[in-house]
Amino acid sequence: MSYLNNPAVVMDNGTGLTKLGFAGNDSPSWVFPTAIATAQSGKSSGTGSKTSGFGASATAQSSYVSGGGNSTSATDFNSLASSTLISNNLAGKRGTEDLDFYIGNEALVASQGPSYSLSYPIRHGQVENWDHMERFWENSIFKYLRTEPEDHFFLLTEPPLNPPENRQQVAEIFFESFNCAGLYIAVQAVLALAASWTSSKVTDRSLTGTVIDSGDGVTHVIPVAEGYVIGSAIKNIPIAGRDITLFIQSLLRERGEQDASLRVAERIKQEYCYVCPDIVKEFNKFDRDTEKFAQFIVENKEKTSRKVVDVGYERFLAPEIFFNPEIASSDFLTPLPVVVDETIQACPIDVRKGLYNNIVLSGGSTMFKDFGRRLQRDLKGIVNDRIAQSEKLSGTRSTGVDVSVISHKRQRNAVWFGGSLLAQTGEFKSYCHTKQDYEEYGPDIVRNFSLFNMI
Amino acid sequence: MLHLKPHNLLVQKTLTEALEAYNNGSPLTLDRIISDYDYTTLHITNDDGDKSSLLVSIRTKATQSCNETGSDLKGFLEQKFEEAPGLALSGDKKEAGYDFTVTVNLSQITAESIVQVSLFKILVMSYPFYLAFGQSTHFSQLNEVDQVEKSKEATAMVIKYRDDENIYIKPSFDRVTVIFETIFQDETDKVFGKVFLQEFVDARKRNRFIQSAPQVLFSHEPPLEIQQVARQHASTAADKKSSRRFITFVLFPRHYASDELMFTSISQLALFRNYFHYHIKCAKAYMHSRMRYRVDTFIKVLNRAKVDDEGESESRRTFTGRKMVY
Numbered sequence: 001m002s003y004l005n006n007p008a009v010v011m012d013n014g015t016g017l018t019k020l021g022f023a024g025n026d027s028p029s030w031v032f033p034t035a036i037a038t039a040q041s042g043k044s045s046g047t048g049s050k051t052s053g054f055g056a057s058a059t060a061q062s063s064y065v066s067g068g069g070n071s072t073s074a075t076d077f078n079s080l081a082s083s084t085l086i087s088n089n090l091a092g093k094r095g096t097e098d099l100d101f102y103i104g105n106e107a108l109v110a111s112q113g114p115s116y117s118l119s120y121p122i123r124h125g126q127v128e129n130w131d132h133m134e135r136f137w138e139n140s141i142f143k144y145l146r147t148e149p150e151d152h153f154f155l156l157t158e159p160p161l162n163p164p165e166n167r168q169q170v171a172e173i174f175f176e177s178f179n180c181a182g183l184y185i186a187v188q189a190v191l192a193l194a195a196s197w198t199s200s201k202v203t204d205r206s207l208t209g210t211v212i213d214s215g216d217g218v219t220h221v222i223p224v225a226e227g228y229v230i231g232s233a234i235k236n237i238p239i240a241g242r243d244i245t246l247f248i249q250s251l252l253r254e255r256g257e258q259d260a261s262l263r264v265a266e267r268i269k270q271e272y273c274y275v276c277p278d279i280v281k282e283f284n285k286f287d288r289d290t291e292k293f294a295q296f297i298v299e300n301k302e303k304t305s306r307k308v309v310d311v312g313y314e315r316f317l318a319p320e321i322f323f324n325p326e327i328a329s330s331d332f333l334t335p336l337p338v339v340v341d342e343t344i345q346a347c348p349i350d351v352r353k354g355l356y357n358n359i360v361l362s363g364g365s366t367m368f369k370d371f372g373r374r375l376q377r378d379l380k381g382i383v384n385d386r387i388a389q390s391e392k393l394s395g396t397r398s399t400g401v402d403v404s405v406i407s408h409k410r411q412r413n414a415v416w417f418g419g420s421l422l423a424q425t426g427e428f429k430s431y432c433h434t435k436q437d438y439e440e441y442g443p444d445i446v447r448n449f450s451l452f453n454m455i
Numbered sequence: 456m457l458h459l460k461p462h463n464l465l466v467q468k469t470l471t472e473a474l475e476a477y478n479n480g481s482p483l484t485l486d487r488i489i490s491d492y493d494y495t496t497l498h499i500t501n502d503d504g505d506k507s508s509l510l511v512s513i514r515t516k517a518t519q520s521c522n523e524t525g526s527d528l529k530g531f532l533e534q535k536f537e538e539a540p541g542l543a544l545s546g547d548k549k550e551a552g553y554d555f556t557v558t559v560n561l562s563q564i565t566a567e568s569i570v571q572v573s574l575f576k577i578l579v580m581s582y583p584f585y586l587a588f589g590q591s592t593h594f595s596q597l598n599e600v601d602q603v604e605k606s607k608e609a610t611a612m613v614i615k616y617r618d619d620e621n622i623y624i625k626p627s628f629d630r631v632t633v634i635f636e637t638i639f640q641d642e643t644d645k646v647f648g649k650v651f652l653q654e655f656v657d658a659r660k661r662n663r664f665i666q667s668a669p670q671v672l673f674s675h676e677p678p679l680e681i682q683q684v685a686r687q688h689a690s691t692a693a694d695k696k697s698s699r700r701f702i703t704f705v706l707f708p709r710h711y712a713s714d715e716l717m718f719t720s721i722s723q724l725a726l727f728r729n730y731f732h733y734h735i736k737c738a739k740a741y742m743h744s745r746m747r748y749r750v751d752t753f754i755k756v757l758n759r760a761k762v763d764d765e766g767e768s769e770s771r772r773t774f775t776g777r778k779m780v781y
Contacts (some may be wrong), residue, residue, distance in 0.1 A: 022490055144465065176643070
C-alpha cells in the first residue's frame with residue numbers, strides 16, 4: 001500500500017485550458033490547451049520507418065536534449081518533431097493510428113501540418129468527445145505527469161449542472177481504462193470557494209458563497225450553499241476574456257494603430273488594463289494628465305522592426321464592459337453586479353446573507369486591478385437601495401446585509417488550487433471512491449460524493 | 456507518442472523556467488512536488504537564502520535495493536552529476552525524508568545539466584545495470600574456463616522497484632540477462648498483458664529489421680537464472696503467484712558496447728514496465744472507442760425501427776387507405 005505516500009493528481013480540464021498537477025503544489029505543473037491533434041484517417045502520417053529497437057539506435061538520446069516539451073511558451077518545435085516522430089516499426093504493419101496523436105501545445109503545432117486535425121474534446125465545460133478525451137487523459141497522465149495511475153488518487157473537476165451520466169463515463173474511464181487507485185470528482189465552483197481560504201479576508205472556512213468564474217468564453221455566477229451548488233439560480237453572462245480582447249482590438253483599429261493584432265490586444269489587456277471607479281472622472285483624469293497614457297512596443301523576434309502602439313482609454317474602458325455592457329455589445333445589456341444580485345435573490349432566503357458575504361472571484365478575466373472593489377461597491381449600492389426601500393415600505397429597521405467580494409492571489413488557477421488544497425489533506429483519500437468500491441457497486445457509485453467538511 | 460521519454464519533462468520544464476527567471480534577474484521561489492513512475496517523488500526547493508541555487512531531492516522505492524547491489528551508489532551518482540556543469544550531489548545535507556539531494560547552481564547550469572537532473576530516477580536505477588555490464592565485460596576478458604565458472608557463480612542482482620514486482624539482472628561472460636517480474640491486479644489487464652507480451656516475443660521473429668534487438672522470452676515460471684533469488688522473494692508474494700509472469704531480455708555485448716548504447720539500453724529497460732502498462736491502457740482506450748462506435752451504430756439501427764405515431768392523429772385516411780387532403 002505504498003501508494004498512500006504518493007501525492008494525489010489534480011486535473012482541471014476546462015473548455016480552453018487544462019490544468020494538471022500534484023496536490024500540495026501552489027500552482028499547476030502543466031497548463032496547456034485542451035486540444036488534441038489526431039491523425040486524419042485514410043492518410044498515412046509522416047512517421048518514418050526508422051528502426052529504434054533496444055540499443056539499435058541512439059537517436060532518442062541525442063534529440064531529447066534540446067526538447068522543452070509541452071512548455072506553455074510553445075517554442076522549440078523542430079527538435080520536438082524530430083524526436084517524437086520516431087516510430088515503432090510495427091506501426092507500418094498494422095494500424096496504430098489510435099496512438100498517433102498529440103495533445104496541448106504540441107497538438108496546436110502538429111495541426112498546422114497536413115496530416116493532423118485538431119479538435120477540442122470539451123465544449124462548454126462538458127466532455128463532448130469521449131474517445132478524444134480518453135486519449136487526452138492517457139497522454140497527460142503518462143507523458144506529462146509521468147505517473148502510474150494505479151499508484152495515485154485523482155481529483156477531477158466538473159462544471160456545475162454536469163449530468164450524472166457524464167460522471168459515470170468519467171468513472172468508467174478512470175477505473176476501467178486506467179485502474180486508478182481512487183477518484184474524487186469535485187464541482188469547480190466549490191473548489192474556487194476553497195481556494196479563497198488563502199485570502200486574509202476569510203476568517204471562517206465555509207463552503208457558502210457566490211463564485212464569479214470568468215474565463216475566456218463565458219462568465220458564470222454560481223451560488224454555493226454549504227458545498228452544494230444551487231443549480232436553479234446559476235446565471236451566465238456572455239461577456240468574458242475574449243470579448244474584452246476583441247473590444248480592445250476594435251478600439252485599436254478605430255484609432256488606426258500600427259499593429260492591431262489579437263495578440264497585441266491580449267498583451268495590452270493583461271498588462272495595462274484596470275477597473276476604474278467612475279468612467280467620467282477617469283476620462284477627465286486622462287485628459288488632464290498625459291502620463292496616464294501608455295505605450296506598448298511591439299518588436300519582432302529578431303528585434304529589427306519596432307512598432308509603437310499607444311494605449312489610451314482602453315486601459316479602463318475594456319474591463320468596463322463587465323459593468324456597462326452597452327459600450328461593447330448590443331444584445332446583452334445587464335451589468336455584472338445586477339446579475340450577481342439577481343442570482344442571489346433567486347436563492348433561498350436563508351442562505352442569501354452568506355452568499356452576499358462571500359463573493360469569490362475565479363478565472364483569468366477577474367484579475368483586473370480593483371475589479372473586486374468596484375463589484376463590491378456597485379453591489380452594495382444595489383443592496384442598500386433595496387434595504388432602504390423595504391424599510392420605507394414596512395417601517396421596520398433592517399439588520400443590514402454585509403457585501404464583501406474576496407479577491408486573492410490564486411485567482412487565475414483558483415479551481416486547480418482549491419483542488420490542490422483539498423487533495424493534500426489527510427482525509428482526502430477517505431472521501432474518494434476506490435477501485436474496490438467501483439468494482440463492488442459499479443459506475444453508479446460516483447453519482448454521489450460526500451462533501452469535504454474541512455476545518 | 457509511442458515512446459516514453461527517459462527524462463522527466465516536468466523537472467526539465469521547471470528547471471528551464473527557473474533558469475530563465477534567474478537570468479532575467481527575478482529568481483523564482485519554488486517549492487514543488489513532482490512525481491515519477493514507481494513510487495518516485497521529486498522535490499524542488501530553493502536553497503535557504505541563496506537564490507542562485509536550487510535543491511532537487513528524490514525519493515524512490517528502488518534506492519534501497521539498488522544500494523544493496525553494489526557498494527557505492529552515492530559515489531556513482533556523484534560522478535554522474537559531476538560530469539554536467541553546475542550540479543553537485545550534496546553528500547551530507549540531504550533533505551529529510553528523501554534519498555538523495557542534488558544542488559543545482561543556476562549561474563552555471565546548461566541545457567545538458569537540466570536533462571541530467573531530469574534523468575535522476577533513471578540514474579538511480581541504472582546503477583545495478585552499469586555494475587552488471589561492468590562485470591560482464593570483466594568476465595569476458597578471463598580465460599575460457601574461468602569465464603564459465605565465474606559466470607555461474609555470479610548472483611542475480613535484484614531491484615525492488617515496486618511493492619511486489621522486481622527486476623533481476625544477471626551478468627554473464629557473453630550476455631546480461633534482465634528479467635522482469637510482472638503482476639497484474641486487474642483481470643482485464645492480465646489478458647491484455649498476456650497478448651501484448653506474446654506479441655513482444657513474436658514480433659522479433661516476424662520482423663527482420665529488429666533482429667539486432669535483444670531476445671525476449673516470456674514464461675510463467677521463474678527462469679533458471681533467477682530461480683534461487685526469486686524463491687526468496689516469491690515467498691512474500693505467494694498468494695499472487697498465479698498471476699506472476701516473467702519477461703526476459705537477453706542483452707548481448709553489442710547492446711552495451713559503448714557508453715551511449717549502454718545508456719539507451721538502460722533507459723529503455725528501466726521504462727519497460729511503464730511503457731508496457733501505458734500501452735495496455737492505450738489498447739483499452741482503443742477498444743473503448745471501438746465499442747462506443749459500435750453502440751452508436753446499433754442505436755442508429757434501433758432508431759430506424761421506431762414507429763412514427765405522431766402523424767396518425769392529424770392526417771385522416773379514407774376507407775381505402777388514401778390520405779385525406781384538405
